[in-house]
Amino acid sequence: SQSRVPLPTPPPTPTLAPVPSPPAPTPQPGEGGCTEPSGPISIKLGGFTYTASCFGFAVAGSCQYKKVQAACPVTCGQCAAEASVGCADDSAYSLPTQLGQFTCEDWKQYECWEEVKPHCPSSCRVLGCV
Template sequence: KSQCPATCGACNGQKPSPTPSPPPPPPPPPVASCSEPTTKFTVTMGGADYSGTCTGFANNNGCKYTKIQNACPVTCGICSPSQSSDCYDDPNYSIYVKSLSASLTCNDWKMYQCWDEVKSHCPVSCSMCGR
């Protein structure tokens, strides 16, 4: 009883109250779309304008900035099928690749490193969904 008075009911009056646990962190905001610009675009951050492609921004650690994440959710890996119903390959998309002398569909790109433009049309084939 002297070692554990609260457990044994030997306390005078009040029992200690448990410390409340902190609330869970809020969930991340949902991504509106699993698409992004396929060409160069300009974003203003810290009063300066930066111009580039999603891949260019990502290669220079741009994905740590919210503005770049919002503009480039696929490249920055924050787009997922559970957050967007837009994560599917365009069945009508094909692009001519001069070095292969052929037009490639989304399914063909599964064997290649996807270009920026291809990623936005073929996120499933380019393994961009759920990243």
């Protein structure tokens, strides 16, 4: 009989395996959507090459430049990275600093120290986390 209605094929469900937090691999362009490097990058602006983290470029007001927007789309607000497995901040974590005891929430307005990043990946804008 000709009355069979085609059913839409459901898209495959991606499997997110828990991944430990090793040093973040360099993302490949066009792979994984909205990502950016977590470490220092070099960008040529106006005949000079500047090296900083995406956060450093943002603090310096450089997100106005297309090259910085392309290299740092999450930090510069061009897109929102999807929080992946392992992006949750540790709400119990805190670290003494010269400015007092810092929680992950406190680190949001600063450039995180390397030792803080595994505990506060979202606040520290670790690769793929916002």
